[in-house]
Amino acid sequence: MATKNRVKPKYFEYQKKVRRAYQKLKEAYEEIKQSYTEIVFRFALMAEYKDETTGTHLVRIADYSTEIAKGLNLSEKDRYYLRYASPMHDIGKLVIPDSILKKEGGLTPEEREIIKKHTVLGADIFKGTRSPILKVARVIALSHHERYDGTGYPQGLKGKQIPLFGRIVALADVFDALTTKRPYKEPYSFEDAIWMVKQEAKRHFDPDIVRAFLKRKKNIKKIWQATKDIESFIAEYSFDNEENQGL
Amino acid sequence: MQVVQKTKNGVMVCYLKGEINIDTVSKLKEIFEAILKSKSRKVLLNFKEVEYIDSLGIATLIDFSKRLLKREGILFLCELSPNLRSIFGITKVDKVFKIYETEEEALKEFYGY
Numbered sequence: 001m002a003t004k005n006r007v008k009p010k011y012f013e014y015q016k017k018v019r020r021a022y023q024k025l026k027e028a029y030e031e032i033k034q035s036y037t038e039i040v041f042r043f044a045l046m047a048e049y050k051d052e053t054t055g056t057h058l059v060r061i062a063d064y065s066t067e068i069a070k071g072l073n074l075s076e077k078d079r080y081y082l083r084y085a086s087p088m089h090d091i092g093k094l095v096i097p098d099s100i101l102k103k104e105g106g107l108t109p110e111e112r113e114i115i116k117k118h119t120v121l122g123a124d125i126f127k128g129t130r131s132p133i134l135k136v137a138r139v140i141a142l143s144h145h146e147r148y149d150g151t152g153y154p155q156g157l158k159g160k161q162i163p164l165f166g167r168i169v170a171l172a173d174v175f176d177a178l179t180t181k182r183p184y185k186e187p188y189s190f191e192d193a194i195w196m197v198k199q200e201a202k203r204h205f206d207p208d209i210v211r212a213f214l215k216r217k218k219n220i221k222k223i224w225q226a227t228k229d230i231e232s233f234i235a236e237y238s239f240d241n242e243e244n245q246g247l
Numbered sequence: 248m249q250v251v252q253k254t255k256n257g258v259m260v261c262y263l264k265g266e267i268n269i270d271t272v273s274k275l276k277e278i279f280e281a282i283l284k285s286k287s288r289k290v291l292l293n294f295k296e297v298e299y300i301d302s303l304g305i306a307t308l309i310d311f312s313k314r315l316l317k318r319e320g321i322l323f324l325c326e327l328s329p330n331l332r333s334i335f336g337i338t339k340v341d342k343v344f345k346i347y348e349t350e351e352e353a354l355k356e357f358y359g360y
Contacts, residue, residue, distance in 0.1 A: 035329050039333075227302050229309060230340070
């Protein structure tokens, strides 16, 4: 009995210490994880600056890709990788000269070939990584311009030879390009863009990915609408806009 | 996603936890609706434990801030987690909201209103 009484307080003290240590470890892990994913987004933004598209494009790519992944019943882990890796799809553009990337008017065939290299260059940036997110980012950077019918680049892969994550981001990226304003074009309406995606099944896109995308159409529309609301609000209320003081 | 609400010096402080995304945003909408129906006009959202926010989450914040503004209310944000900082930064959302490093700092700012 006496022994039991001596052991008990020690045991509880030990248990408390372990719990405290575990909590600290958990907090440290969370902080590292958050800093890591923060860097991922900021890194992705560098490439977007070069291309003069907006940061909201990155969040949308993540959102659309995640919805397609849900339509395909991919695991939570895969959706997590896709969310953080997909915004880095154009990271290779960092190494493409501005004189070509921002050139107004038509490109020469040679210049077009250089731009196409952003896929291989993006993959090179992540070569040899041990991080699961960056491994997925490497696959996406390399394969998001491949086309289901084999006419894409850089490898001209066909059908299911194209990695799944690449096939998903290909659709998300094109759909976003269709529905947003670019310096050279006005946006297509939501329904027109959906129609165009359907037309490209078996050509540009994997029909299974198109099916998964259409299965999530309701949510895709919500994301599309949300982005429009965000952009118009920012244009109206931004502190950068001299006519107002923000909210 | 979890939300804990506390009133501090007449300011409704909402502590948000988890992910604000297309699947969880309805809970946040419900809370915002309740706040708009209540008398609270000074609202502070604490994002310390929010891991991620997607387009729907951002649009919901914007909609709430617009409606609160119409009712002459004020919305401040504070203690953004690293992820939120980067997402608000790249989407330029940080240019439209008043964001404070600490809750204390934000609460002090409310005294002027």
